[in-house]
Amino acid sequence: MPSLIIQDEKEVRIDSSMTIILKNKEINLRYELKDGEYNILIFNDQDSDLVLNDCGTIENAFVKINYLQLERYDLKQDSKVYVGKGSELSVNSTYLGTGNKQVIYDLYNNGSDSTIDIYNNIVCLDQADFSMDCIGTIIKGAKRSKCHQSTHCLTIDSPKRARVLPVLNIDENDVEASHSLASGTIDEEIMFYMNSRGLDKKESLNLILKSYLMPNDNYYDAFEDGRMIQEKAINKVDQICSM
């Protein structure tokens, strides 16, 4: 699975499985995924704000898109994907909420028997302003389609805002749709337990954040440069926790 480092390009077309490492301030990704299985990892790896627009179509394909956003800078993300007849899209997003982050997922069941699953893991740190609109739309005619959303949001200290709005627009009968949202903060008893073993607040937070934000070890093996990205992701969490 190839790795693509985006440094200067503004428009990038994606038609195969790949690891995309974002190093540009403004990026437009275009998906054209047909007739196959695809696994895509989008990793934000830059020291500045990012505007990410990604959109596209999935036809007769099974697609996993993984977003890993652990930067402390601002983010504006607008993702729009149309999932065609018999196709599947699984979105797995991870956000470390610091600074100002505005995320919109606008995902369409665009044909019959299509499936969309969205899993969001979000941590909002002190003073973060995080906003996510997660919109699933089952269009008229997309019979027997499925659209499920699940979001976990962990708040640490006092974020300015931690807002997640799950929306389901259903314009067809005979479909399955659901959304769930769990939000909370770290249990004081858990923090006491960890402190009582000699870990201070930052060290405890570091362990909790890694467990919350980082997928398991095997996850990275599927990607070219997966281990390098895992190491970078660990460093980013370390940096945030040491601040």
Next chain:
Amino acid sequence: MKTLEIKDLHVSAGEKEILKGIDLSINTGEIHAIMGPNGNGKSTLLQTIMGHPAYTVTKGSILFDGEDVLAMSVDERSKKGLFLAMQYPKEIAGVTNSDFLRAAINARLEKNISLFKFIKAMESNISKLKMKEDLAHRFVNDGFSGGEKKRNEILQMMMLKPDIAMLDEIDSGLDVDAIKLVSDAIHELKDQTDLGLMIVSHYERFFTMIKPTHSHVIVDGRIVVEGDDELVYKIDSDGYDWLYDELKIQPVKESRPLVYSLGTCARNPRGKNA
């Protein structure tokens, strides 16, 4: 030798005073049994020594090796050599036992422990406590049975090697064989490190294996009687009533939340309230 010295300790939880003047001195190498009826301050004492945020010390002092424990944060107390094995250990989903313990060990060392040395120590202690081999890779206490959680507390104690360990009803939830394993592990660590222990338990069986050098009974936030292991056996056979009669004291009755009936809003098919 290090000493944990508690003087005239008064502790409140919210408006309620729980400890009303505790004086206690524990040296490394000693084993102190802390007994008393439920709800009279035993766990509060241990949690206060460790720095639980729910408790406020309103008067008195706690010194460890001459240093003011009350001025230390919870993690500093741990790094100084205090350890609390909790009655209800918390579950930390997503954090593996090995990551947790390695981070805890590294937090108290200037140079990180080598992976090889850590794994060797972890495997050896897991084996001594007859715990499952995959424990290192399981999340901390997540999905553990009550007995596994208690053994995991002892495993952590063995890995962290404190100077004074406080065990809060560590034997509850353990079967007879597990109590023996835990007791053997405690003795082994004590022989290696001159560990001092404060042990809260209701059961003579555990104390028989542990062999306390001192015993104390807490009633209504005060230590009302002290002795050696004979006191443990007397309480086990006679209960606390003789103490209440002799000292003319009354224990605090464990309070339970009141249950109110809200009635019912169920309706019968005719639309009237049931």
